[in-house]
Every structure is written in structure tokens, then in C-alpha cells.
Amino acid sequence: MNWPVALEKRSDPSPRLRYVLPAVAIGIGLLLGAMVLSFMGAHPGEAYQEMARGAFGSVYGLSETLVKATPLLLAGLGVGVAFRAGFWNIGAEGQLYMGAMAGTWMALTYPGLPAPLLQPLMIVTGCMAGAFWGLIPAVLRTRWCVNEIITTLMGNYIAILWVDFLVYGPWKDPRAFGFPFAPPLLQTARLPSMPGNRVHLGLLLGLLAATGLTMLLKHTRLGYEIRIIGLSPGAARYAGMNLTRTTLLVMALSGGLAALAGVCEVAGVQGQLKHGLSPGYGYTAIIVAWLARLDPWATIVVSVLLGGLLVGSDMLQIAMNLPVAVAYMLQGLILFSVLAVEFLVGYRLVWKDAR
């Protein structure tokens, strides 16, 4: 083709560009979203202003952004570590629900336990349930090469239906006026939160998890194996690494982290297990992990940004009567932009006659 410009692969992809990439991608995604919104007859400038004001414009807004960033951070870390190991875990949503369910079971079964004992137990049971839910697709893949994308996704539907079964059936609170809610947790089961707002211990757990995960990936043998397996399973096998064992460990960890998000959402925010507990945190977590380039530290920043996006779209619903689906549309556009921008980071445009 005789185009005046050509794409040339960069010999070393610019590291500086890598850092600004998420910001650029979010910008482009929002710009594309503005086009869709104006097509719908909504004023995009006004809408974005409303979102920004709602999410970051006040102390209350900021606290709500952190409340929504908490499950995104935990589940995003889980998704990220699985992706690192080359395991496409799309099942964070289901793992989150399993965690929420098991944590609630603990709280409802042993209501008499004191808080310092009950809460760790809830967290441990929740994480175990999520790890179990994450291990099923891992076992299926390592044993029979069953495609994990589909099994983890099917697991989401099954887990959500399982929770629905419980809250519409055996666990339904007779005093909930017919709403599909499990009985509210006692105060001893509620995670401590900041005075005056809903920011709870889960955020601290998320920050600890990010730190722990960074240490694991950078300074341990398992972390090294995870990175090698993700980059090149063939090389990992050649080097004598046990791929099955590592995959299982990673998925237990990944499912456990997503489940922790679920326990925290019940015990920190909602106070009870209910239908529609998560507005798709497990799916947004995929976007979070991708934008953060699977880096635990970056996941903290990105989860706050996307938490703000979720709070902002809630505001849109109130102020401009736009459905919450706006958030999903924007998330899809942002991920599209990331992928396109990633390409530009690896290449550069050169003028042909200049060479």
C-alpha cells in the first residue's frame, strides 16, 4: 500500500507512555461515551460534570467512591493475579457472591460469638467458599483442558442463582416485608467503619492485600512462577515448574480475594445478604485489573477511579434519570480505548519519505 505513513514497531515500548496509558484510555473512553450520550439527547458535558461532582466533589461523595472502590480493589486484585498466571478468571462476580453467602452463613449460625472472633471467622469461611468456587474451573482446566472463560462465567450465573434461592427461600427474613433479604447481621458481625460515613475495614484489607500481593509476585518463588507461567507456559514447563499446582494455588487466591470483596460488602456496607448484592463488581473488576496492567499497586488507583465512575452513574440516575447501564457502556468503551492505546504504545507512526 502506498500510504505516506507507516507503522514502525518501537524497539523498546516507551515506559513513560505506559504510565499515562490508563488516563489517556479513560479520557478517550469518556469522549466516545459523550458521543453516545449526545446521540441519546442527553447533554454529555452536564452528565460528566454531575458524575464528577457526585463522585469526587464532596467528602460524602468521596467516601462513597471509596466504599465502591473497596470491592473493586479486592476483586480486581483477584482477577489480576489470575490473569498474571494466564488464567482467564471471568468469575469474580460469582466468587464474590459465594464469599458473601458463606460469610453470612457464619454470622447467622454463630450469632453469639464475640466480634473479634466472629469477624475473622466470617472472613475465613467466605474466602474458603470463594477459593472453592475458583478452584472448580481450575481443576477442570488442569485436568481436562476445559475452557476456563466459560466455566468461570457459568459459575457466576450459578452462584447468583444460589444466593437468590437462599434469600427467596430458606434464608428469607420473615420481617423483610417480602423483600429478598436474609436477616440483618448483628452489630458484632458488622465490620468497623469510619464515623459519619460508610468507609469500612474492607478498604484497609484491600490495601493490605495489594501490599501482600506485590510482595508475593516480586519476592517469592510462587510469584516468580506465576509471572513465568503467564508469560510462557511452555518455558515454565521446560524449567520444571509445576503448572497444575501453581494454577490451583493462584485460583484459590484469586477466588478468595473476590470472595473477601463479597464478605466485606455484606459485613461492611449492606449489613445483610440480598438479591442483587453486587451491581457487577466482579465484571468491573476485570476492567480495573486490565487498566492497572495487572499491577497490584496500580489496582488501588484504578479501583478508586472506577469506583468514582460507579458513584457518578448512580448520581446520573438520580439527577438525569439515566439508567445505571451508563456505567457499563462507559466501562466497555474504556476497555476498548485501553486496547487501542496499548497498540499505539508499541508502535509509532513514521513518515515514509522522511526515511
Next chain:
Amino acid sequence: MELSLVPLLLEAAVRAGTPILLVALGELLAERAGILNLGVEGMMLVGALTGFIVSQQSGEPWIGVLAAAMAGVMLSCVHAFLSISLHANQVGSGLALTIFGTGLSGLLGKSFVGVPAKGFAPIAVPWLADVPLLGRMFFQHDPLVYVAYLLVPGLWVLLYRTRPGLKVRAVGEQPRSADALGISVVVVRYSCVLAGGSAAGLGGAYLSLAYTQMWVDNMTAGRGWIALAMVIFGGWNPVRTALGAYLFGGVQALQLRLQAIGVTVPTYLLMMTPYAFTILALIIASASRARGHVGTPTALGRAYIRGE
């Protein structure tokens, strides 16, 4: 269960299997060319909504179907551009498409929830519909069911008995050799992904214009993902994929029937069966493939970059 229920159940199985089948055939074509499109769920949703809106406005379901297919093509263009031209990660691009399609359809469809629209009525196929039992089960359906019937052998012939089909398979197996032979990998891949997109839109329109004749937010309920599973279950073969889709339809129909007659199993547990069945089908297919029946296109999911 009474014996007279069986034909009724099979009839329902065909209806429930058709949207899965339409979508799966399109995905099969794209995957045969080496492009994995995880965006089918999103394309299906946008297709369902587009078909519904256009049919509601025009009063003609066929125009709705056409519009739905076009919507699928437009969305698949994004995936094709990112994954083929920009060598983007196909899993990422597909997931983005599904998330985007879910959001877009929820956003644009808000004012159409609960609105009636003109859908398809069943048409009896002359002659065949009069065959005892079989006629009732297979030939008294809406026209899109027959479209799906025709697409199965059509796609098989295309893939295994024509030159374009050979090119598709070559591009999906050995893109470098295909390129060396003068086949344009880019053109073949774009064509297959776009055709797959139209099929996903069609499958969506089947849901909103034939299966239920209404628009409900998120009405696909994972059917796009199940279609992806059926492609694997069928070993990338149109005929076996069709068997899988109708088998799935059978499970779905049985589940709905059991709900209707009010068995003692709680509804939410019954509603899990299609998803559990899908996992089971994948295990069976994958476990048997591990014994030597390999069908995955070799270049599936990998970008083709000339000169690398």
C-alpha cells in the same frame, strides 16, 4: 411424565435451541478463521433490542431482523478492528464488547421495557408440517427456526466443500502459510468476524421477536456465552454444534416445563440447570478431546502479524 409431553417438549427444545444455534454458527465461522469473539453476549443483546425497536416502529419483523443483523455487524467491526488490525488481545476486546453491549442495550432499551411489538407468528411448512409427530415438532415454527435449519448444512458446505471455506480454515490453522499462498488473512478474518456479528444480532432478534416478543433488560441471560460453549462442544463442526444447541434447548425446555408443572424443586435451583449443563457439556467434550479428537483451530486467539 406422560408420553404425550415428549413432542411438546421437543418442539420447545427447537425453539429454545434456535437462538443459541444462530449465534453459535456465527461464532464458529469467526473462530474457524482464528478470531475468538467473546463479545457475542453483547452483540446478541444489542441485536435483540435493535430488532425489537425497528420491528415496533416499522411494524414489520423482517425489517427488525435485518436491522438486528446490521447492529451485530457494526459491533463486530469494533472487535475486528481491534483484534485484527491493532493485534489487540482478543479476550480483552471481546469482554469489552460484551460489557459495552450490555450497557448500551440497557441504556437505549429503558423506554422499551414492557412495550408490545409485532413479532413472528409460526408458519407451517407445506407438506412437512403434516407429517405426524415430526411435523408438529419441527415444521410448525416461526421462520427464523427454518433459517437456522438451513444455515447448518449451509455452513458445513461452505467450510468443507468450497474454496472460500478452504481459505477460512487455512487462515485459522496456518495464517502464515495462507498468507504466503496469496490469501489475504485480513480480508478473510474481517469477513468471518462480521458474518459472525450478523449471526449474533440475528440470534438476539430471535429472542425479542420470536421467542418472547418483548424486550427485557439483559434478556439473553448468558445465552451468548452458552453459544460459545456449544462451539467448543461441537468441536468447531456446524452439525455437531447444532446438536449441542438443540440438546441445550431440550434442557432449557425441560427445566421450564418442570417449573410450570410446579415440581418440588425450587425454581432458582431449576434455573441453574442450563448453566450446569453447559459446564457438563464442556467437560464431556474436552475430556474426550484429550483422548485425541482435537478440533481447536490452531491459530485461534492469536493475532497474525506479518513478518514476525
